[in-house]
Amino acid sequence: MTEKFVELNMEEGIATVTINRQKSLNALSQEVLEQLGQVIKYVGQDDEVRVVIITGAGSKAFVAGADIGAMVNMTAQEARDYSIFAHKVFESIEQLPKPVIAAVNGYALGGGNELALACDIRVASSTANFGQPEITLGIIPGFGGTQRLSRLVGKGRALELILTGKMIDAKTAEAMGLVNVVVPPEELMNTAKGIAKKIAAFSPLSITFAKEAVNRGLQMTLKLGSKYEIELWTDCFTTEDQDIGMAAFLNKQKPAFKGA
Numbered sequence: 001m002t003e004k005f006v007e008l009n010m011e012e013g014i015a016t017v018t019i020n021r022q023k024s025l026n027a028l029s030q031e032v033l034e035q036l037g038q039v040i041k042y043v044g045q046d047d048e049v050r051v052v053i054i055t056g057a058g059s060k061a062f063v064a065g066a067d068i069g070a071m072v073n074m075t076a077q078e079a080r081d082y083s084i085f086a087h088k089v090f091e092s093i094e095q096l097p098k099p100v101i102a103a104v105n106g107y108a109l110g111g112g113n114e115l116a117l118a119c120d121i122r123v124a125s126s127t128a129n130f131g132q133p134e135i136t137l138g139i140i141p142g143f144g145g146t147q148r149l150s151r152l153v154g155k156g157r158a159l160e161l162i163l164t165g166k167m168i169d170a171k172t173a174e175a176m177g178l179v180n181v182v183v184p185p186e187e188l189m190n191t192a193k194g195i196a197k198k199i200a201a202f203s204p205l206s207i208t209f210a211k212e213a214v215n216r217g218l219q220m221t222l223k224l225g226s227k228y229e230i231e232l233w234t235d236c237f238t239t240e241d242q243d244i245g246m247a248a249f250l251n252k253q254k255p256a257f258k259g260a
């Protein structure tokens with residue numbers, strides 16, 4: 001029987017996905033990636049799920065990278081296939097019509113940092129460390145790091161991390177915009193869940209539109225992105241939730257969004 005490396009826990013509309021392969025610091029083998037892809041597909045289709053949190057098991061690592069043992073003897077073709085597959089899984093996270101929060105509990109290196117980058121918001125434990133150490137292995141980031149890191153923190157900072165392979169602590173990651181917030185380890189999951197609950201109370205439709213406008217807009221010129229925003233903003237006015245939200249404000253009440 002295949003070992004289970006990705007666990008799913010549902011609570012009040014929040015799906016917590018835990019990568020659990022602690023003997024290798026939760027490194028991303030093909031099996032882990034496959035299971036992660038399946039779980040992301042599942043939570044995407046489950047209407048009960050409003051927000052997803054991805055974390056790593058244990059206190060040491062979020063994900064310490066792609067599995068070096070599995071890559072050591074790869075041919076170029078196998079490496080290409082592995083990278084294409086990982087890109088598909090990470091794109092499914094980025095394009096999920098629900099927000100995804102990375103709760104980074106420890107090392108987020110290589111593919112681990114790239115996984116956090118594919119999420120929408122990153123909350124980190126003060127004990128977490130970040131880096132793209134691929135250069136030390138004679139390769140480059142291959143799960144989206146050269147693209148998403150530079151878009152998030154800027155070209156200079158991204159290249160500094162990618163070209164030196166150095167590790168940075170959580171506070172440094174926060175200062176460069178790689179991480180949204182840093183908290184003590186014991187507060188990590190509660191902080192991530194607090195953000196998730198806040199988001200889950202809003203209209204899932206406007207949440208989806210907002211995520212899509214930002215993510216797809218970043219692939220476009222400002223002019224085309226602005227046009228795309230106009231379309232999605234217009235779509236908001238076809239929803240019941242827009243009526244509910246604005247009427248509640250005017251009546252000084254709390255809105256009870258329906259997701260319709």
Ligand code: DAK
Pocket residue numbers: 023024025027064065066067068069071078079080082083107109110111112133134137139140141142143
């Ligand atoms: N893969 C496999 N095993 C790993 C691992 C990894 N990435 N990271 C850690 N482990 C394993 C260690 O080998 C060790 O196993 P045992 O010796 O106990 O059997 C166990 O986890 C505990 O690790 P350590 O003993 O090393 O623990 P320490 O506290 O001393 O050090 C560390 C923690 C995170 C600093 C260290 O383990 C470390 O430097 N790990 C490697 C981090 C790293 O370089 N990560 C980047 C991986 S490369 C591609 C697409 C994408 C990528 C590559 C190619 N294609 C185009 C195909 C992405 C690549 C990466 O992510």
